Amino acid sequence: MTLTKSTAELYTNYKSRLQKIADVKYSAAVLQWDQETYLPPKGAGFRGQQLATLSEIAHEWFIDPSLGQLLEELQSRGDLADDERRNVELSLEDYNKQKKFTPAFIRKLSEATSRSFHTWIQARNANSFDVFRNDLEQLVQLKKEEAAIAGYEHHPYNALLDQYEKGSTVALLDRVFSEIRNPLRELLQKIGARPQIDDHFLHSHFPQQQQWDFGMRLIKQLGFDFEAGRQDLSEHPFTTNFSSQDVRITTRVDENDFNHMTWSCIHETGHALYEQGLPAEEYGLPLGEYASLSIHESQSRLWENNVGRSLSWWTSVYPSLQQTFPQQLKDASAEQFYKAINKVQPSLIRTEADEVSYHFHVMIRYELEKNLINGTISVADIPAWWNESYNTWLGVKVPDDKRGCLQDVHWSHGSFGYFPTYSLGSFYAAQMFSAAENQIPTLRQSIGSGDTSTLLAWLREKVHRHGRRYISEELCQQATGKTLDIQYFLSYLLDKYRNIYNF
Numbered sequence: 001m002t003l004t005k006s007t008a009e010l011y012t013n014y015k016s017r018l019q020k021i022a023d024v025k026y027s028a029a030v031l032q033w034d035q036e037t038y039l040p041p042k043g044a045g046f047r048g049q050q051l052a053t054l055s056e057i058a059h060e061w062f063i064d065p066s067l068g069q070l071l072e073e074l075q076s077r078g079d080l081a082d083d084e085r086r087n088v089e090l091s092l093e094d095y096n097k098q099k100k101f102t103p104a105f106i107r108k109l110s111e112a113t114s115r116s117f118h119t120w121i122q123a124r125n126a127n128s129f130d131v132f133r134n135d136l137e138q139l140v141q142l143k144k145e146e147a148a149i150a151g152y153e154h155h156p157y158n159a160l161l162d163q164y165e166k167g168s169t170v171a172l173l174d175r176v177f178s179e180i181r182n183p184l185r186e187l188l189q190k191i192g193a194r195p196q197i198d199d200h201f202l203h204s205h206f207p208q209q210q211q212w213d214f215g216m217r218l219i220k221q222l223g224f225d226f227e228a229g230r231q232d233l234s235e236h237p238f239t240t241n242f243s244s245q246d247v248r249i250t251t252r253v254d255e256n257d258f259n260h261m262t263w264s265c266i267h268e269t270g271h272a273l274y275e276q277g278l279p280a281e282e283y284g285l286p287l288g289e290y291a292s293l294s295i296h297e298s299q300s301r302l303w304e305n306n307v308g309r310s311l312s313w314w315t316s317v318y319p320s321l322q323q324t325f326p327q328q329l330k331d332a333s334a335e336q337f338y339k340a341i342n343k344v345q346p347s348l349i350r351t352e353a354d355e356v357s358y359h360f361h362v363m364i365r366y367e368l369e370k371n372l373i374n375g376t377i378s379v380a381d382i383p384a385w386w387n388e389s390y391n392t393w394l395g396v397k398v399p400d401d402k403r404g405c406l407q408d409v410h411w412s413h414g415s416f417g418y419f420p421t422y423s424l425g426s427f428y429a430a431q432m433f434s435a436a437e438n439q440i441p442t443l444r445q446s447i448g449s450g451d452t453s454t455l456l457a458w459l460r461e462k463v464h465r466h467g468r469r470y471i472s473e474e475l476c477q478q479a480t481g482k483t484l485d486i487q488y489f490l491s492y493l494l495d496k497y498r499n500i501y502n503f
């Protein structure tokens, strides 16, 4: 690097290198999206290889020492614009984290997760944790190594949390979960003491095509830009993007349960609106990326729950739903429909859980992961520990491993530290929605008339346009005037369910 190069030249060089790496990563994302949607079964073998090759190329390009030198040089320049400086700072931070991992370690981890994913599927088919146990032990071992390589303070799990949620720690999560569990348990008890909501009409027969068409109309109405994305079907709904100008979402349809398609459409649309709102001119650079997983999840949850399970929004949407399914919904009023979609019942499966019991599913996984990573619990203890926790916190008996500790794909992907972002996302969502209501006096009214454009504009302004400039707590502080305060979430739940269950 010669000092004769101007800052502008160096920055252009940096930008083009990062964008090329992004080109490789997003190309891998296209292959991954295809794998989950349209890939014929025989294509799976080579597809795995293609994805591994692209990931390796992206990692090698990123940890190239000459990129490190370029970033150091840029950071020492005093004449970068604010946005440029922030990009460089964040890239250097990423670089210093990534370069600790040798390509050999990345490959070992990637091989272990490919193998584990395969065994996890076998274990589910056999309904036996024992089939998964050996591979999971190796993965947990690798994750402990990963934490040691990455470095951490206080608790090894902090190193893993940091990958999904910069600044998140065991101390923060212990506080949040200890503040929330007793109020949530009391709420579950109050609800449990009341007569259960009738939701039988949600389980009538809803033909696939009509559900799909209705879902597409909902998505459009919520502001999804079909010129910059599309929706397809997949086994498990997800959102991915290849730039802010091409965001893909998927849903699944169950003809005997109206819930699956509808709230996965709204949830994934929430993720997609965030991605579509990231600044396109920052493509490939940190300011063009999402802030954190909990902020991502806050966007999906806000649309799914605070809007998509509210009485005011359904008041405007329900007539068109009733027109689409006149037979199935002929006896249900908008009010009855609203109650049915908010029915609370502790159950075994996280992804089907209601808004109250959901957080016990997350808390149990959080405690388990934390103790696995510091060695307090061993992999062999998982099923017994899991079953006991479900009994303690949710009062449900786990009948088998498939409906117990084998239900989630995350561990087989090597994702430890991911689950807590689901709960944080809900808590941030409630706080943001409350701030939006305070700041926009007409918000309730416009949502009640089916117009969510002012809400979207608020989120674009407060969250989306900033990309990765701020960590979660800073974004939350700026958008709502406070860092995370779970009272917003608790009072949202209390107001809602007091009304629905009459206590």
Ligand code: CO
Residues within 6 Å of the ligand: 267, 271, 297, 300
């Ligand atoms: Co989500």
